[in-house]
Amino acid sequence: MSAISFSTPASQEIVVSGSRRSLRHVFSSASVRVTVLILCILWSIPTFGLFVTSFRDPVDINSSGWWTALTPPYEFTFDNYNAVLNADGMGIAFGNTFLVTIPSVIIPITIAAFAAYAFAWLKFPGRDFLFALVVVLLVVPLHTALIPLLRLYSDPNIQLNGTYLGVWLAHTGFGLPMAVYLLYGYISTIPKEIMESALIDGASPYTAFTQLVLPLSVPAIASFAIFQFLWVWNDLLVALVFLGTRDDIAVITRNLQELVGSKGQNWEVLTAGAFVTMLVPLMIFLFLQRYFVRGLMAGSVKG
């Protein structure tokens, strides 16, 4: 029955369990079910319509609503996907998005894990201040960073504009507060006795971190990784600012947005293109829902 378990930003585990029997009897259960069913249908119609349209012939798309395709004769085609992946550059952009996303997810993890461990278990002057800084930066919108970074990147000695390195570094910086915060929430809940017994056994803080803390924090790291993956994958702003508008290095969100501008009436291109951008996030949603929810919960305040 319990489907999703996740942690709130304060990281207390809450397991979503089934309904409460007593309530169900009191409230008219049928009307509740119908209401929920209607809401669910309303919520899924837009995506479903897009999905159906992406498999229809362009002539059909423009001559009849997508809902007419749900009755026989069924005429579906993969041509739109062929076109959008090859002719419209979605295929290249798909690869570029992976190239942007994977390092942007991996680079912050080690850095954040070490920092979170220090914040949680080591005493040092300025610790509270620095951690408060992390919490503040969690809310500060990344918009405040764009212009100075863009200027910095254009510096003749640096020249990071339009490079993947520039985007990786930017995403690392923007994702770090949330990574530290999320991992801190997890690492600080490791029982004190476990940590102390490790140190008594002669482990240095470094060993305690690699042998004890890191293996224990794998779920939190997975949550962060998934959150950051989706965030970077779905991002348009950062990619647009730091990668620019060149087609050969553009990511899929930029490509799709460009298509909306240039082919705004060609729904066979747009629907298939939109579905290509959604494919990977939806797979993650379906197969890693547990971590997905947990990551989104903890990270949704990200600036």
Place this chain on the structure above:
Amino acid sequence: MTLTTTSLTPPQKTAYHFTDFMSAVLLIFLQAGILIGWNANSSLTMPDFLLITIGMVIGIIGVGLNLYDTSSRDIAKKIIFGAGLILLLYFGSLFAQNSLIEDFSGLFGIGFWLSLVSALGLCLQYILARPEIYSFSPLAQSIHKSPFEFIFSASTLILVTLNLAQGINFMRVNTNKLTLGVVALGVGIFGIWLLFYFTNELVENLPEKLRDRLRPFVFVGPAIAILTVFLVYPAINTFLLSFRDAEGEFPCIRQTVIVNERERSVCATETINGEEVEVKNYFYLGNYDYAFNNEAMRVAIRNNFMWLVLVTGVSVSLGLIIAVLVDRIGKWESVAKSVIFLPMAISAVGASVIWGFMYFVQGKPNQPQIGLVNAIIVGLGNKPVNILNDTNINNFALIIIMIWLITGYCMVILSAAVKGVPDELLEAARIDGAGEVRIFFNVIIPFIRGTILVVITTVFTMVLKVFDIVYTLTGGRRDTEVIANRMFRSFFNEGDYGRGSALAVVMLIALLPIVFWNIHNLRKQRA
């Protein structure tokens, strides 16, 4: 090559496989980095490459032996360490001769030779099996370690840092996507880890007091450095830039003069040391004047206000209602939640296309409406509506997209809170004769007030930054402008850094209450 940093610690310590592994990885990394990676005109010959490969294989075998056999020095290991030593010496001279790294005589060279010498010392100590060698210096005695270890960790740290720098530079200039990806993963996983590892090694070899004081900073240092460069410094810089002109310079103070009977605005000047210079305005408020008084910006602020109120209000209320409802539908709860939550996985650009299709209007007469919304409008006997162009409704159409995206988030968080309401509380209310609606308002809502507040602030933060939807669907035309879109267009399309910065500051100021509230909560948690 297999070098160990712990093999010479007091003899009772025998389990050191992880360190050995790291050392071997380090040397492989260094060799690959120095020889192949960063220098395109590598002049190495085939036999050299073969020897390097042999060196790496020996390193790997050494690691393997250490992993299987943690008892102290046996003959096989001695041979391997010896072979490693010889290869190290050979490569040392080879590197120096070929100077593959352009500034090999600089830091790189120093780091390299120091590392080589200390590695040599370590190997000798190991082969001779005489750990007492380390007792020759007072520092070594105080930390029970060989001075070679200290030098080795210091010099390898230099090498790792330089290699990282080379790697970063390589990623900056290289354009082959596959190479880029591989190097990024190498640097991102191994490079960063090695940096932490060797900084820690270095600190471990310091006297105890200094060590304990420095160590936390080794761990938090990189994170703080990155946060400073990518968030703190830019935020301050943005604030300063917001008082400057489009190019990020201080504008001059303008004054009106009459030239040829025409009024002209020119820079005011003053004479300093006999030179005439323009008077700069160091407190230029033109960007803020624009932010609050420009017509387009007023529309943007009005719209943002509408977005904030409507999205926050509707999605939080709807999320709460759904959360309470799905609590009562039994086994289908998780499915229903998933359906409502699914849009959170979709990018705002993707959602814009989805809804752009929903709102689409077929302009030509006698053509069937293929957008669902207009099909319904026409089906009810009305005229089709160009939803995104009609200034009466287009903002609401965009707002609905955001509500669709975000309600699932509110629902999932609030659902967890609703389940946290104790059964006894609900039963007691029911026994007192309260109806379900009263229970909802008088029991459930007060009980989960804290969570509702958290959700509201989160949604508020997300909505204020709304950019992609407007940028993709309307570009801010037809009265749909929002601050984030105006900000982006100011600096990206119009190249006006001052204006863009001022708008970013406006967004930040709107979020300041939430910043303070977060700190307040943090204090409460810690107390």
